[in-house]
Amino acid sequence: MHLYLATDKLYRLGFTKDEIRRAERCCLSRIARGRYVATSVCDDPRHYAIWSALSEDDVNALALRGNMRDDVDRLRLLIRARAEKINAASGRNRVTKGREVFSHLSAALIHGLDPSYPATSRVEVLRPNVSRKYRYLHVRNREVPVDQKAVIGMYSATTLERTLIDVARDYDLDLAVPLIDEAIRDGRTSKSRLGDQLLLCPEIRGAGAARQAIDLSDSRREAPSESIAAVRFFEHGIGGFEPQVEFIDESGRMLARVDFCNVDAKVIVEVDGIEKYFVDDDVRGNIAKEKARESALEARGYRVIRLTYGQLFQSQPFAHILNTVAARLRQR
The missing domain is CATH 3.40.960.10 (VSR Endonuclease)
Structure with missing residues (x-):
């Protein structure tokens, strides 16, 4: 786990812009515009305000694990930062709400699935008529039918079945099959439901790869x-x-x-x-x-x-x- 902080939160804690920049050289890491993560408990008394509200248990939870799960945790923070930005912009009518949905591994994390390894460091979304990669964001030009969208808390994402199909389209089998196995093993979907949803996807590209991943899945595998x-x-x-x-x-x-x-x-x-x-x-x-x-x-x-x-x-x-x-x- 990491401690996630937006700029307005840091301002409320009494930090100035210059102090935030100095903290970036110490215990803060900028993960997106106006979004930071506290990566360690530092000894600088000027940064005590970051940690003073935390209980001892919270502080213990901030420790990095030193393995690939740290990359997955960081991606979760980027997803949250993107969701906050889109929700705020939607309220100001600058972004049409519902036009952008989280997809692929970002949607898999939102659905509570656990990728076998961190295949990307970018947040993944689908948006009509836009296809572009940014430092922290990968936008794919795809139209998502209404019944393949889901609202999960603050997130607008593809449904579980559509998420698994998209991962199978665009990633290798060793990433797609474990996710499908996990979802079927937990009773959240089935091969038949995945096959039915695949037929309803507007895109043709990658359908063969998705079908292969579904066919290879087996809920008896335990990890x-x-x-x-x-x-x-x-x-x-x-x-x-x-x-x-x-x-x-x-x-x-x-x-x-x-x-x-x-x-x-x-x-x-x-x-x-x-x-x-x-x-x-x-x-x-x-x-x-x-x-x-x-x-x-x-x-x-x-x-x-x-x-x-x-x-x-x-x-x-x-x-x-x-x-x-x-x-x-x-x-x-």
Whole structure:
């Protein structure tokens, strides 16, 4: 999280224009015209007014995570800044209200979806007869039917289905499929509803890519990393893997549930990272459990291949999986 501040708020806190400029070299970052974000708690007593109204819990929430989620949080702030600007301008009749709608990843964030990675740093909107990129804004020239628009709080955005379709049109499968999986898994939409809405979109361009993303979606996957792995299977021509396969022991209890399993080749693919071992701070215990679980699966004749998140964006691990599957099928 970041602390978001508009210029008028800083003025009310007693800051002058010069003081705001000085604060930009310290603890403030300008994200748009008249919009700032406080990026740290500084030691300058002149900036105390920024933090004095915050509780201790609020201050703790401002810490940056040091990973790609910081980029997503920053994009959320840019979306909010754009919404405030459009709403204020609409009240002065300078912008026709409803002509511009948030779309693509901006709309996905407004709908509460979680992108697998930050593919853009720009706010994305649709507006008829305008197509242009700015530093913080990407405007696409598209007409949106009334029934594909939604009002969510202060935001005018494309509906959930239209949002997912637009992402699938203009972004790679490894971004679109995880979002579709998440929405279907949460019961917020379905493949059939997405297919129906795709037919109602005025644009033809990108319809094939959107259809491909819908076809590849599967709500059984439990995390974006698993959805990306499934996309890589498709891209590398790797077939036969089913998600979330359960193994039962002789007493009828569940021995393991694995991310992907090719039963014919007896190959299991698990997608994880070292962070999974820190869930309850018992690192050694969790690693020991994973090794015991893996040994039990190997005793049943399965080959277990583990992928980290970083390996999902490399070709070699999937070439290895493809070769392993082919070799084991030949041995049967």
